[in-house]
Amino acid sequence: MLSVLVIDESRSRAAEICAGLALAGYQVAAILADSANLTAEVEKLQPDVILIDTESPSRDTLENLAVVHKDMPRPVVIFTQEDGQNAIRDAVRAGVSAYIVDGLDPKRIKPIVDVARARFEDTQAMRRELEEVSRKLSDRKLVDKAKGILMKARGLDEEAAYHAMRKLAMERGQNMARVARDVIDMARVLL
Incomplete structure (x- = not known):
């Protein structure tokens, strides 16, 4: 079963995400309020996917994702309201596999995670090549x-x-x- 690390500062939104993940057949590895200890948590939990729901990805979040991407790469999905080109570019550079703007619909989680995983695997294959x-x-x-x-x-x-x-x-x-x-x-x- 695929394990997902959820990062969301809102407990109520995190609960919705967890319900959507459960419906999709995924296991929630943990729920974090922020990405402050992301590297340690990823090392400890070894999630298959990281899912972040945020109004706008902060510089700290993107820096933490970049460190994880370098040392322990895995698919990352961000749900956000921020649609600026710079934010998207920075997120992709930090290793984000899917950047979804305009909210999270729990019914869409499975196809989005599947696409993120496929894109991540293709990117990793190209990197190895x-x-x-x-x-x-x-x-x-x-x-x-x-x-x-x-x-x-x-x-x-x-x-x-x-x-x-x-x-x-x-x-x-x-x-x-x-x-x-x-x-x-x-x-x-x-x-």
Whole structure:
């Protein structure tokens, strides 16, 4: 069962939200009046989703969400009356998956949470893919630099330098980037 951390300064609105979550088949992990201890609460409760109902998301709330998004990312839904472009942009930058303006209808909670979760999963997949591409590019730059060092130091052509590094990687059971780092480190010591 999906667990949801609810943040709402109004106890009566929080009760409505909890009723809507129960009807949607979700479990309420906890109800917080504000986001002051958000990181600690998320770490302790491990909710699947964070749902915030507020007139306007405060700077503190967005900063706390950004910290959670960096360290313990999860879908975040904000229901608010604030429809300004800057508020929306700031919320998205803080990791908000769904920013719903003009109130909360408990009957709409399930589809909104489902959309937020799907968007969050897509965003996380893109982030992982970007990190992988960045790592590969960084590794490629290391290998190219190490090849250049071998070409200069041993008078090898590019293909021979690559094969020498490949052979060393296979002998050591390491990847090419690790061998390239070793070559670069040794060149700093010896040259």
